[in-house]
Amino acid sequence: MREKLRTITQLLRNAFGRSIGILLSILAAVLVGSIIMLIEGQNPLEIYWLLIKGALGSQRGLLISLQRATPLIFTAIASTLAFRTGVFNVGVEGQFFIGAICGAFVGYAVKLPMIIHLPLTLAAGFLGGALWAFFPTIMRQKLGVSEIITTIMTNYIATFLISYLTNYPLRHTPTTPETPPVQPTAQLAQFVELSGGTIGKGTQAHVGIFVALLVVVVMYIVFKRTRIGYEWRMVGLSFPFSEFGGISLDRTFIGGMLVSGGIAGLGGVVEILGVWREYKDLFAAGFGFRGNLAALLGGQNVIGSTIAALFYGGMEAGALGLEWSAGIPRQLIDIVVGLIIFFMAAEGMWAFVRRIKWVRGARAVRRTTEDLEV
Amino acid sequence: MDFSGLLDILQRYVFNIANLQGMLRLATPVVLAGLCALITSRAGILNIAGEGMILFGAWFGVAGSYFFRSAWMGLLAAMLSGLVVGGLFALFSLKFRAHIIIMGIAINIFANSATIFLTREVFGVAGAFSDPNIAGLPPIEIPILKDIPVLGPLLSGYTFIVYLAWILVALTYIFLYRTPWGLHLRAVGENPQAAETLGINVQRVRFGAVMASGVFASLAGVYLSLGHLQMFTEQMAAGRGFIGMAVNTFGGGEPVGVFFSSLLFGIVETIGWRLQGERIMPVYFISMLPYLATLLALTVFTLRKQQAKKAALERAAHEA
Numbered sequence: 001m002r003e004k005l006r007t008i009t010q011l012l013r014n015a016f017g018r019s020i021g022i023l024l025s026i027l028a029a030v031l032v033g034s035i036i037m038l039i040e041g042q043n044p045l046e047i048y049w050l051l052i053k054g055a056l057g058s059q060r061g062l063l064i065s066l067q068r069a070t071p072l073i074f075t076a077i078a079s080t081l082a083f084r085t086g087v088f089n090v091g092v093e094g095q096f097f098i099g100a101i102c103g104a105f106v107g108y109a110v111k112l113p114m115i116i117h118l119p120l121t122l123a124a125g126f127l128g129g130a131l132w133a134f135f136p137t138i139m140r141q142k143l144g145v146s147e148i149i150t151t152i153m154t155n156y157i158a159t160f161l162i163s164y165l166t167n168y169p170l171r172h173t174p175t176t177p178e179t180p181p182v183q184p185t186a187q188l189a190q191f192v193e194l195s196g197g198t199i200g201k202g203t204q205a206h207v208g209i210f211v212a213l214l215v216v217v218v219m220y221i222v223f224k225r226t227r228i229g230y231e232w233r234m235v236g237l238s239f240p241f242s243e244f245g246g247i248s249l250d251r252t253f254i255g256g257m258l259v260s261g262g263i264a265g266l267g268g269v270v271e272i273l274g275v276w277r278e279y280k281d282l283f284a285a286g287f288g289f290r291g292n293l294a295a296l297l298g299g300q301n302v303i304g305s306t307i308a309a310l311f312y313g314g315m316e317a318g319a320l321g322l323e324w325s326a327g328i329p330r331q332l333i334d335i336v337v338g339l340i341i342f343f344m345a346a347e348g349m350w351a352f353v354r355r356i357k358w359v360r361g362a363r364a365v366r367r368t369t370e371d372l373e374v
Numbered sequence: 375m376d377f378s379g380l381l382d383i384l385q386r387y388v389f390n391i392a393n394l395q396g397m398l399r400l401a402t403p404v405v406l407a408g409l410c411a412l413i414t415s416r417a418g419i420l421n422i423a424g425e426g427m428i429l430f431g432a433w434f435g436v437a438g439s440y441f442f443r444s445a446w447m448g449l450l451a452a453m454l455s456g457l458v459v460g461g462l463f464a465l466f467s468l469k470f471r472a473h474i475i476i477m478g479i480a481i482n483i484f485a486n487s488a489t490i491f492l493t494r495e496v497f498g499v500a501g502a503f504s505d506p507n508i509a510g511l512p513p514i515e516i517p518i519l520k521d522i523p524v525l526g527p528l529l530s531g532y533t534f535i536v537y538l539a540w541i542l543v544a545l546t547y548i549f550l551y552r553t554p555w556g557l558h559l560r561a562v563g564e565n566p567q568a569a570e571t572l573g574i575n576v577q578r579v580r581f582g583a584v585m586a587s588g589v590f591a592s593l594a595g596v597y598l599s600l601g602h603l604q605m606f607t608e609q610m611a612a613g614r615g616f617i618g619m620a621v622n623t624f625g626g627g628e629p630v631g632v633f634f635s636s637l638l639f640g641i642v643e644t645i646g647w648r649l650q651g652e653r654i655m656p657v658y659f660i661s662m663l664p665y666l667a668t669l670l671a672l673t674v675f676t677l678r679k680q681q682a683k684k685a686a687l688e689r690a691a692h693e694a
Contacts, residue, residue, distance in 0.1 A: 040495060088475050139669070143676040148422050148475070150672065152616045153665040164658035289483045296476055329494040334487030341480045346470035 022299075022344060029339035033332070040328075047328065054321030055314035063191065063205035064320070067275065069313025070205075071096070073212040074267025075291020076298065076305040076312075077219055078129075078260045083300045084223075085256040086236040091136055091151025092264045093288025094158030095129040099265020100272045101162050102128030104279035105170065107182035107272070114185040121186040122211070122269055129265015130258040132158060137257040141250055147257075155288070166281040177281040188274040206274030213306075215263060220302045232256050264288065290316075290334070296341050312337060386648075391527050393644050398528075398536065401640030402601070403428070405539045406594035407618025408625065408632035409546055410587040415622055416550065417583035418563035422478035423463050424591045425615025426485030430455045431595025433489040436508055436606040437496065445509040445600055449535075452596040453589050459485075460588020464581045482615070490608050504605035511535060511600050535597040540633075542590070547629040559583060591615065613665060620668045624675050635671070642667045 034044035055065045075092050082089030089095075103125035110117060136150035163177070172180040188208045191200040223229040234242045235252045243249050267287070272279060294312050298304030315337070319330035407424055414421035431452040438444075438451025463481060467474040490500075497503045511533040520530035550556040561569040562579045570576050594614060599606050617639060625631025646660045 088479070090479060135669075139673060143673060143680070145672045145676050146619075149616045149620050150669060152425075152613055153668050156613050156665040157662050160658040160662045164656050167658070168656060289486070292479055293483055296480065329491045331487040331491035331494075335484065335491060338480055338484035338487065342466060342472070342477070342484075345472035345476050345480065346466045 025340050025343035028343045029336050032339050033336040036332070036335070037328075042326070042328065047322065047326070050322055050326065051315065051318035051333075054318035056318075059199070060201070060203055061317060061321070063200045063203040065310075065314035065317040066209055067203060067205040067313075068316045068320075069310045070209045070212050070274070071267045071271045071287045072291055072294055072309035072313050073209075073216065073306055074270065075264055075288050076294035076309040077215055077302060078262075078264035078267070079292045079295035080298070080300050080302060080305040081219065081232070081256060081263065082260040083295055084236045085232045085253060086239065087137075087140070087253060087257055087260075088148050089133065089136075089151055089257060089260050090148060090292060091133060091154050091261070091288075092291050093286070094151070094155035095132045095261040095264035096268040096271075096288045096291075097158050097162055098132040098268070099125035099129035099262075100268030101165060101170075101179075101279050102265065103269025104179050104182060104272050107186040107269075108180045108278070110186075111183060112185060117183065117185040118188075118273075121182075121273065122266060125265045125267075125269025125272075126262040127265070129268065130262035132265070133257050133261025137254050137261075140257075141253050159285075162279075163281055166279055170279070172278070179279040181278045182273060186273060187277055188270065190274065204275045208270040208274040211266070211270055215266065216302060216306045219263075223302055228252070228255065264291070267291075290337075293334075293337055293341060297337060297344070391524070393641075393648065394528055396644035396647060397637060397640035399532065399602070399640070400643040401636040402536045402539045403594040403597050403614050404617055404621055404636040404639045405543065405633055406535075406590050406597065407614045408621035408636055409539075409542060409618075409629065410590035410594070410615070411619040411622035412625075412627055412629065412632055413546065413559075413583050413590065414587045416563045416627055417559050417580050418566060419580055419583060420474055420478075421463070421584060421587055422475060422616070422619065423459075423481040424587065424618050425611050425613065426478075426482040427456055427459050427463075427588050427591030428595040428598070428611040428615050429485040429489050429609070430459050431592030432599035432610055433492060433595070433606055434592070435596035435599045436503065436604070437492075439510075439600055439604070440497075440505060440508045443507060443509055445511045448509070448600055449511070449593075449596055452592040456588035456590075456592025456595075457585055458588075459592075460585040461581075463588070464584035468577060468580055468584070486609060489606070493606060493608065500608075502605055502607040504603070508600070508604040510604040533597075533601050535593055535601055538593065539597075542593075543629045543633045550629070555579075591618075594618070617664065617668050620672055624671050638671070639664060639667065 030048070034048075037044040037047055054061050056062060075096055078092050078095070079089060082092075103121050106124040107117075107121045110120065112120065132154060133151075136147050136154055139145040139150050140147045166177040166179060170179045172178055188206045188211070190204055190206040192203065192205075194207075221229075223233065231242070231247045231252045234245070234247060235249065235256075239249060242252070271287070290312060291309070294308040295305045297312070298306070298308035312333075315333045316330065319328075319333040322328050322332075323330045407428060410424045410427065411421065434455035435448040435452035437448070439448030442448075459481070463477060466472045467477045493503050494500055497505075513531045513533055514537065516530040520526045548556075550560060558569065558574045558579050559582075561572065561574060562576050566576050569579075595611065598610050598614075621632055621635045621639065624635040625633070642663050646663045649655065650657055650660050
């Protein structure tokens with residue numbers, strides 16, 4: 001009984017220590033952000049207020065936040081899954097795009113009733129993303145080539161491949177490089193369409209958010225309750241130990257990476273079917289990288305990453321408004337999020353927090369870099 | 375097989391002065407990015423932040439050159455940015471124990487957004503910034519050498535950074551193998567615990583290596599933004615930080631190896647430019663070439679290494 005009580009207090013202390021660390025990181029990043037704004041001659045309080053008001057202050061703002069967060073949830077979950085298995089999948093960006101183009105193709109080229117067409121299109125996106133993750137995964141698992149270089153290379157190859165496809169074989173009009181529009185049977189409805197124009201006027205928020213949340217729930221259950229989820233977590237913690245314990249490394253790594261790429265690709269196709277309804281060349285870069293950041297921000301777990309993606313989406317919506325009204329580039333948000341991650345990752349910097357008596361138990365796991373291969 | 379046709383193709387795409395000049399030029403940022411990866415990997419650090427450091431170098435090079443009307447000030451500003459970014463990277467990942475790959479990922483994305491933000495806020499333009507007030511680095515004509523046929527045009531008339539990159543390859547070699555600090559660096563990279571017991575300050579050596587890598591990367595960046603055309607373009611590093619890592623792997627972590635593998639990438643890019651002029655295939659496939667070549671080179675390299683290892687094991691088993 002006493003033992004149990006002690007573990008519980010220990011857990012609470014850990015959680016408390018962690019959230020204190022995150023809060024302080026956010027505070028520090030907001031402070032540095034304020035300094036940047038002061039140098040720019042802006043009032044930081046006003047900017048932050050506009051940012052929050054833009055994201056949450058109106059129905060329209062809320063829906064735009066939701067719209068921006070939808071693809072980020074997919075890419076954040078994809079990154080989380082890979083990071084947790086110990087694979088640094090920085091190719092989420094390319095997998096997102098390949099999923100989007102595969103989905104766009106199946107979406108416009110096939111004519112089927114919605115009940116088959118929509119799932120088929122989503123599946124095409126998932127498979128496209130998984131396929132794009134396949135090459136770096138095999139190179140890592142069979143040859144031992146670092147996935148960081150290879151996934152970045154596949155990102156570049158993906159963008160050029162898609163530029164080719166939208167400019168030549170899949171091109172619809174001679175004026176702009178874009179594919180034909182997706183059939184109505186493969187579209188994800190926007191809230192404004194569903195409500196007949198009463199909800200979400202001027203936004204493109206769509207039911208894809210429910211697909212995203214479904215993925216979150218499924219991944220949460222997979223991680224918590226299934227054998228493969230357990231294996232993914234164990235492999236990420238220590239792969240020599242996992243192998244000793246009888247886990248097939250090949251199957252876990254390759255499976256994890258393929259599902260990660262698939263989820264990223266699913267995010268791409270959902271964005272196409274809900275917002276764009278056709279593939280425009282280079283329609284929106286950066287969702288993959290922001291997903292990487294959101295996963296880091298959310299502490300590389302499913303729920304945390306989802307919250308971080310929603311937060312990031314909201315801040316982006318606010319920043320878009322800010323760009324229109326105050327002329328401040330929206331990249332400010334990426335900078336602030338980047339700063340939060342620097343401060344969060346720097347465990348040693350918060351050592352002084354741990355020296356305070358009531359959080360002394362909170363000692364985060366220290367990871368070594370020595371055993372990482374180049 | 376008709377060899378004259380092959381020779382003709384080789385001469386057309388590789389062995390003529392213009393192509394070789396292009397190769398040396400295009401290889402320069404890759405050489406510097408490769409040295410950035412080399413100096414940290416030899417100290418046992420996985421530094422994937424080269425890409426971000428290159429971007430910062432490129433931006434500060436243009437900013438310094440624009441505000442002081444001098445390319446040398448641009449060079450200085452870029453190198454300072456390399457020192458600062460490298461120093462912060464070292465501080466966070468070595469002293470504050472941030473996970474080094476996470477830190478690298480964050481720095482790369484941060485550099486991308488920060489340089490876009492700065493371009494819009496400081497210069498008031500989006501996408502690319504160019505201005506007649508940005509001073510470019512002048513070409514250097516080497517006396518005597520420039521008048522020798524073939525060798526003259528091949529080796530003379532590049533900007534300062536091209537020569538600096540060659541010199542740095544030699545200096546890095548000398549540093550690694552002919553100085554006590556280089557010995558310390560290699561010791562730290564090969565066995566940090568042993569180095570520690572010998573009284574080497576591992577932390578300090580690694581700190582120095584990361585800061586040096588920042589300077590190498592910033593020089594690569596400044597070459598991109600001031601070496602040829604005087605402009606800063608968003609995301610202009612275009613993966614060269616990672617190609618530098620690949621070049622370092624491919625070159626076996628040796629300065630000379632890095633130099634020659636970078637030349638290979640220079641050739642691939644020059645051939646790309648050539649093909650682009652001839653409109654043989656869509657430009658998008660040509661743009662893919664450096665990245666495909668990187669993947670291919672890494673695959674071939676690791677396959678050969680695996681084979682060598684297997685052969686060595688078999689030999690050992692045979693002898694035993």
